[in-house]
Amino acid sequence: MLARAISLVEAGTEGVLEALKNVPARRSFGPGAPRVIGVTGPPGAGKSTLVNQLVGQGRGQGLRVAVVAVDPSSPFTGGAILADRIRLEEHAVDEGVFVRSLSSRGHLGGLCRAAGQVVDLLDACGWDWVIVETVGVGQSELSVCEVADTVVVVLTPESGDTVQTMKAGLLEVADIFVVNKADRPGAGILVRELEEAAQMDPRRGHSAAVLEVSALHREGLEALLKSVLKHGDWCESLGRDNWEKRRAEGRLRTFLDLVSEGARASAATWLQQDGDSFRQSLVEGTMSPYQAAFRWMNRA
Amino acid sequence: MLARAISLVEAGTEGVLEALKNVPARRSFGPGAPRVIGVTGPPGAGKSTLVNQLVGQGRGQGLRVAVVAVDPSSPFTGGAILADRIRLEEHAVDEGVFVRSLSSRGHLGGLCRAAGQVVDLLDACGWDWVIVETVGVGQSELSVCEVADTVVVVLTPESGDTVQTMKAGLLEVADIFVVNKADRPGAGILVRELEEAAQMDPRRGHSAAVLEVSALHREGLEALLKSVLKHGDWCESLGRDNWEKRRAEGRLRTFLDLVSEGARASAATWLQQDGDSFRQSLVEGTMSPYQAAFRWMNRA
Numbered sequence: 001m002l003a004r005a006i007s008l009v010e011a012g013t014e015g016v017l018e019a020l021k022n023v024p025a026r027r028s029f030g031p032g033a034p035r036v037i038g039v040t041g042p043p044g045a046g047k048s049t050l051v052n053q054l055v056g057q058g059r060g061q062g063l064r065v066a067v068v069a070v071d072p073s074s075p076f077t078g079g080a081i082l083a084d085r086i087r088l089e090e091h092a093v094d095e096g097v098f099v100r101s102l103s104s105r106g107h108l109g110g111l112c113r114a115a116g117q118v119v120d121l122l123d124a125c126g127w128d129w130v131i132v133e134t135v136g137v138g139q140s141e142l143s144v145c146e147v148a149d150t151v152v153v154v155l156t157p158e159s160g161d162t163v164q165t166m167k168a169g170l171l172e173v174a175d176i177f178v179v180n181k182a183d184r185p186g187a188g189i190l191v192r193e194l195e196e197a198a199q200m201d202p203r204r205g206h207s208a209a210v211l212e213v214s215a216l217h218r219e220g221l222e223a224l225l226k227s228v229l230k231h232g233d234w235c236e237s238l239g240r241d242n243w244e245k246r247r248a249e250g251r252l253r254t255f256l257d258l259v260s261e262g263a264r265a266s267a268a269t270w271l272q273q274d275g276d277s278f279r280q281s282l283v284e285g286t287m288s289p290y291q292a293a294f295r296w297m298n299r300a
Numbered sequence: 301m302l303a304r305a306i307s308l309v310e311a312g313t314e315g316v317l318e319a320l321k322n323v324p325a326r327r328s329f330g331p332g333a334p335r336v337i338g339v340t341g342p343p344g345a346g347k348s349t350l351v352n353q354l355v356g357q358g359r360g361q362g363l364r365v366a367v368v369a370v371d372p373s374s375p376f377t378g379g380a381i382l383a384d385r386i387r388l389e390e391h392a393v394d395e396g397v398f399v400r401s402l403s404s405r406g407h408l409g410g411l412c413r414a415a416g417q418v419v420d421l422l423d424a425c426g427w428d429w430v431i432v433e434t435v436g437v438g439q440s441e442l443s444v445c446e447v448a449d450t451v452v453v454v455l456t457p458e459s460g461d462t463v464q465t466m467k468a469g470l471l472e473v474a475d476i477f478v479v480n481k482a483d484r485p486g487a488g489i490l491v492r493e494l495e496e497a498a499q500m501d502p503r504r505g506h507s508a509a510v511l512e513v514s515a516l517h518r519e520g521l522e523a524l525l526k527s528v529l530k531h532g533d534w535c536e537s538l539g540r541d542n543w544e545k546r547r548a549e550g551r552l553r554t555f556l557d558l559v560s561e562g563a564r565a566s567a568a569t570w571l572q573q574d575g576d577s578f579r580q581s582l583v584e585g586t587m588s589p590y591q592a593a594f595r596w597m598n599r600a
Contacts, residue, residue: 021594025585120590248583251592252571255582256564258593263563264556266597271552282555283548285325290420292551293558294321297566 002098002125009117010102014265017258025251026120034066034123035232038148039133040170045154046180049215050224051133057225059096063128066098070115070134070144098127113257116147116250144173146250150231152224154178155194157186171197174208175231178224182212206234267296302398302425309417310402314565317558325551326420334366334423335532338448339433340470345454346480349515350524351433355397357525363428366398370415370434370444398427413557416447416550444473446550450531452476452524453508455494457486471497474508475531478524482512506534567596 005023008016027033039051051067058065102114115132122130134144144151153174158181177194179187191210198208209227213220235243271279278295281287287295305323308316327333339351351367358365402414415432422430434444444451453474458481477494479487491510498508509527513520535543571579578595581587587595 017590017594017597020590023588023590025588120588244585247585251582251585251589252579254589255571255592255596256567258589259567259596260560260564262593262597264560267556267559279552282551285544285547285551288323288325288420289551289554289558290317290320290323292555293562294317296555296559297317297562 002121003100005121006100006102006118009114009121012114012261012265014262014269016265017262020117023117023120024124026123026247032126034119034127034130035150036119036130036132036148037228038144038151038173039131039154040135040144040151040173041154041178041180042170043135045156046215047133047135047154050152050154050178050180050213051131053215053218053221054131054224054228055097057221058129058131059094061225064096064098064126065129065131066122066127067100067131067133068115068118068122069099069101070132098122113254113261115144116254116257119147120254146253149235150175150228152176152178152228154180155190156181157184157190174198175206176224176227177208177210178213178220179210180213180215182214182220183217187212206231302421303400305421306400306402306418309414309421312414312561312565314562314569316565317562320417323417323420324424326423326547332426334419334427334430335450336419336430336432336448337528338444338451338473339431339454340435340444340451340473341454341478341480342470343435345456346515347433347435347454350452350454350478350480350513351431353515353518353521354431354524354528357521358429358431359394359396361525364396364398364426365429365431366422366427367400367431367433368415368418368422369399369401370432398422413554413561415444416554416557419447420554446553449535450475450528452478452528454478454480455490456481457484457490474498475506476524476527477508477510478513478520479510480513480515482514482520483517487512506531 005020008019037054039047039054041047048069051069055065055067100118102118115134119130119132132144132148151173153170153176155170155177157179177198179191179194181187182191191212194208194210198210209231211220211223211227213224215221278287278292282289282292305320308319337354339347339354341347348369351369355365355367400418402418415434419430419432432444432448451473453470453476455470455477457479477498479491479494481487482491491512494508494510498510509531511520511523511527513524515521578587578592582589582592
């Protein structure tokens with residue numbers, strides 16, 4: 001049922017609101033509410049390997065772990081499907097693990113919105129951890145920041161990322177920096193740079209932690225788990241009011257997202273089913289998209 | 301007036317449809333229709349320098365050139381504003397050049413949609429060339445592909461980009477590859493790799509051109525201009541039907557984008573002005589975003 005509901009969210013066709021209208025609002029911190037961990041970073045940083053091992057760590061704690069991988073890679077290549085297969089291999093038989101990749105022919109923005117809605121669904125289904133993995137490019141890392149309570153930014157020394165050249169967004173959203181492939185040359189320099197940057201930018205009352213990890217060799221994972229749990233505790237220590245405020249902002253945003261997606265879906269359905277002459281004028285260009293949208297919005 | 305209309309599109313607030321309802325549909329190729337050139341590539345590839353020089357090349361042909369820079373960098377740092385200033389220095393006194401950066405606190409998807417609408421506005425105002433520059437990350441390069449007729453993908457040997465590691469999307473949208481900073485080590489290898497990849501993937505009936513450029517030292521720019529003009533001619537040679545089909549798809553997409561943005565804007569305005577108790581329930585979580593959106597969509 002969960003998988004079907006997620007497919008509905010991903011497709012975003014008309015009728016999805018009808019189907020989802022009883023999904024509750026996402027809960028704040030507290031008993032039963034999931035911890036939502038975002039994992040982001042540039043392509044090739046080893047995010048997927050790290051996420052798989054975080055899943056293992058969470059399972060070791062007896063937690064039920066769901067993974068939502070937001071894959072904005074080319075719709076031509078269908079990267080997400082491949083990713084799902086690779087992931088499933090390791091955890092396929094474990095009922096305490098749920099893995100789902102989100103991909104679509106639509107835009108990145110739509111994907112990120114879908115991720116937020118999927119987190120709501122997973123919350124409603126009682127998962128303990130929800131890990132949202134997304135490639136940290138453009139503004140996707142900012143969306144992760146909106147949906148995740150703890151944001152892990154994964155970097156590698158070899159990617160040529162330095163604090164000077166990396167996208168500012170990645171610096172700003174990180175609660176925990178992971179320098180992955182820490183056995184490679186340049187790791188020490190990157191760690192020192194990140195530590196300096198983290199100290200200079202103590203957002204939200206805490207400095208980002210900087211950890212050296214080798215996901216491939218399974219080194220540094222216990223420290224990562226500890227750091228993730230510690231940040232979660234720190235989040236809880238901020239108190240209910242703080243989190244209620246954040247969730248309230250999220251609810252308003254989700255409402256507006258749903259309204260805008262719903263309007264698109266219903267216009268698309270109408271164009272296909274009843275809008276023959278309207279569609280024709282639009283296709284032929286005798287009516288511009290601007291005139292058409294104005295008419296549609298002001299229809300009786 | 302153009303600048304004001306663009307600001308409206310960028311803000312996307314309610315009333316924008318009313319203001320834009322007389323904007324005509326974007327024209328196909330033909331006398332007076334602009335050539336829209338997309339320039340994309342990873343961060344740090346030297347896109348802005350190259351675009352500035354393309355502007356110079358276009359001006360040298362007596363063309364009026366508009367530049368739309370879609371900057372999905374962190375909203376915290378306001379990258380676009382800085383970029384505008386740097387650009388303006390070189391062409392500030394030239395009335396044949398229009399430069400505008402688009403940035404917003406919204407999502408990348410929204411920005412890319414705005415870029416398409418801005419191209420419509422620039423078309424309506426009679427610019428000869430419209431250059432759309434965007435950092436090629438995530439799916440932004442696919443959006444450039446939607447709006448631009450000729451897509452230039454800028455890469456550098458030093459970025460560690462190889463055909464194997466680069467995002468598939470960049471390979472697939474390129475009509476012209478520019479290997480910038482071609483004096484740096486590794487340029488020759490990258491050029492050969494791209495040439496092989498381009499030959500293996502003769503999409504749309506032509507293979508992508510591969511050019512070596514040093515934007516900083518102004519080398520290879522004439523070849524780039526020639527290649528851009530040649531691709532434009534090739535586009536025109538495809539004939540009116542081909543382009544009408546493409547424009548028609550664009551019009552349908554723009555219509556749905558406008559409907560979805562319009563619905564969001566009108567719900568947001570309503571929440572602020574009349575939706576007090578509705579908003580309160582949403583903020584407090586007694587009504588979930590899903591219930592709220594369902595009610596809003598089905599309001600009398």
